[in-house]
Amino acid sequence: MSGNNTIVIETARLNIRKYTDEDTAALSAILSDPLTMAFWPAPFTSRQTEEWIERNIQSYLTQGFGRWAVELKETGRLIGDAGIIKLELNGRVENDLGYIIHSDYWRQGYAYEAAKSILNYAIQELGLDRICINMPADHVASEGVAIKLGLKKETEYRNRRNRDKLTCLYSSF
Template sequence: MKQNVLETKRLILRTYDADDLGTLHAILSDPVTMQYWPAPFTLEGSQQWLNNNMKRYETHGFGRWAMVSKSSGQVIGDCGIVVAELDGQLENDLGFIVAKEFWGKGFATEAAEACKQFGFQQLGLKRLCANMAFDHHASRSVIEKIGMTKEKEYINARNRNILTFLYAIEKD
């Protein structure tokens, strides 16, 4: 059952359910949208993404959520926090994916800021991280706009052994 988690001026972030597979796969399988990932997702990969997040809701009380445009009701991306291993450390990883047709409109920044606030205020997290390919300038810009700073660089074995930037922010 879909449940709204966060609301911003233009977005609703809500839980996924099994009905979201087709819409989610259209985003995750797009080669332009997913150009900074190891590869666009297969249908099986999108199903696993969906299943993993639905399990995270039960296990952690959070995960990645569907990013829904209030004006159209359309799922335009994905944003949230997951516990993930980043350069050998377990971290609370804030991430987002926005479908290419919605790039450059501030949706990622709006969703990421809301997730940051949720993580600190509702979940009581003390630290959030984000990681991205060194050349993913748009994601770096989003993360910097919400107050995260680059902590280190590392070679990411989980993403084609490319140089990856790790950003972090601690709760005040």
């Protein structure tokens, strides 16, 4: 792991840290993967990945949080993206906890490990009182993470930003 990256959260197996411009190639390999991004409107282009990183670096400055790089502690390899952004969900601006783990690393508990640590950080360090997670209704693995975190299903709605897919909204209360 390069020394100029600020670790926000450390877990047993992961370092969750702020993005830098140097993350573009590694993150693009994840966000452009069709299987990894199957539940998103489309895989990201290189430009969309650059904009994602830029938006999150800006969010660190304006909000004090954002989406972060998820790295394997042992190797420093970037395997995903997770964090909290302000996002309109079903007509309300919410603190949205999201996670994207490269498909090569699915079913190993990384999404839950990252999300649990971020949820705790959001409540204890950031003082956020309401956290939401949203996912397409057919994204069983992501829904499983939300349930395991103790969030409750609040509603379902048609997500106009994601092909009008039926979307589940989970919240911390």
